[in-house]
Structures are given as structure tokens and as C-alpha cells.
Amino acid sequence: MDVAYVNPFISSTIETFKTMMKIDVQPGKPSLKVNGEPTHDVSGIIGLSGGAQGAISLSFPKIVALKSVSAMIGMEIKIIGPEITDGIGEIVNIIAGHAKQNLTGYNLTISLPNVVVGKNHSVITPTGTPCIVVPFTSMIGIFAMEVSLKTEK
């Protein structure tokens, strides 16, 4: 299984947090996700289509979602509401879009973002599409990126 397509999403995540939030994030070891495994409390999801089909999601514990968006807009937000869902959607949108420049072989189109809020929800991928989970650590806490992409390769 070729999972090199995950790398542009990892580097895009590092760059987006550094540029937009002035936060250094460190990726952990990628692993294959078992469907049904819970993620965190707030997930931003973007669909990918074109030469490959799938989705990328970023999933945050509530406190990390609050701190991430607060850092991005330069103002403290204390509750999960429209500002957080919009902000998390924009973060995953920037990461997916920026990663595309290093995935030109797939000719990907990205959807508008969706954001799911709920404790320990799970993002399920279609059967037969592998989902790679990349944990991240940072000074504001942990979060996870999930990339599921059905490719011909």
C-alpha cells in the first residue's frame, strides 16, 4: 500500500499551524485506523475527489480546538460555537488546499469543509479505503489527522 500521499498533509499541517497560529506541532508515527475507533470532540472534514477519492479530517479535543482557533484569530474563545466550527473548518481547508500543490499527480478537488462536534465521535471511512491516522503533539495539546484516500497506485 502506497501511503506517501499522507506526507504532504503532514507538512501542510505543520506549516499551517506555524504560519497562522505561531504554534509548532510535531507529528507522531502514522498508523492504520481501525474503523469505529473514537477520535476527539471536534472534527473538521474535507472531501477529496478527482484522481483519488477520500477525505482528510483533523480531530481535536475540545480544549485544543478552542486554543487553536483562539490563536488563529488572536482572541480568546471560551465556548464551542459558530466561531470554533468556522475556524476549525478553515484550518482543515487551508491544510487540504496547501497539500494539493504536492499531490499534483492526483488532480484533486477539495470540497467545502464540514465540522462535527460531539464527545468521542468517530469518523468512519468507506469499506476498502485505508485510513491513516497521524497523531500530533504541541504546546496547546494533542490532536489527530486522518487521511483516507482510495488511489489506483
Added chain:
Amino acid sequence: MKILVVDDSNTMRRIIKTLLAGLNVNDVLEAENGEVGLATLRNNMPIDIVMLDWNMPVMDGFTCLKAIRADATLKNVMVVMCTSESEKGKVVEALKEGANNYIVKPFTPEIVKEKLKL
């Protein structure tokens, strides 16, 4: 200097507005999609610069760019795409259709200042 920011993300509009204020640009209008952006532009001329996101509901930024360039009354408006669409082909496509410059998200204040020629 009057700037119109067209982006479906309220968060991004707020970030850009704060960033522009730091560059002493305080006359900033906002719109949440290309259709509203086009109407806001026509109703508030003269506007110097339009910052245009690409992926938006109702009317995307690329369609909006083409509509702006097809309107003779808007020919002097500087249009700068400000989008996460980072592929070279998209950049070329937008410049061919008349975008004056292209900012790829994520961006720094320095990049915005340079691309908007502030």
C-alpha cells in the same frame, strides 16, 4: 484605500481584517460568497482591491473573478486571489482570467503586504 474581502469563512475575514488594520487599512468591506461580493463591489465603488477566496458556496471566487473582468465599470479594480488552492495550474488559470496577484493560504502579514502592494 478601500478593500473588499470575499471569503465564506468568517474566521478568515476576521483574520484578514485584523491584518489589514495592522497595515493601516481600515476601510474594509466583507462578503461571504462571490455573488454577495459582486453586488457589494458594484454598490460601493470605488473599491481599490478585492481579496477573493476560491472555494465558496453560491458563487466561487473564480466565477466572481470572471464576472468582475467582464464588467467594464470594474476594470480598474485590483483583484488578488486569497485561497488555499495552491496548485500551479490554478494560479496560472486565475492570472490568465485577470487576477492581478495570488496569495496562497497559509500566509504571513509580510506576504499580504507585498502581494497587495501596500
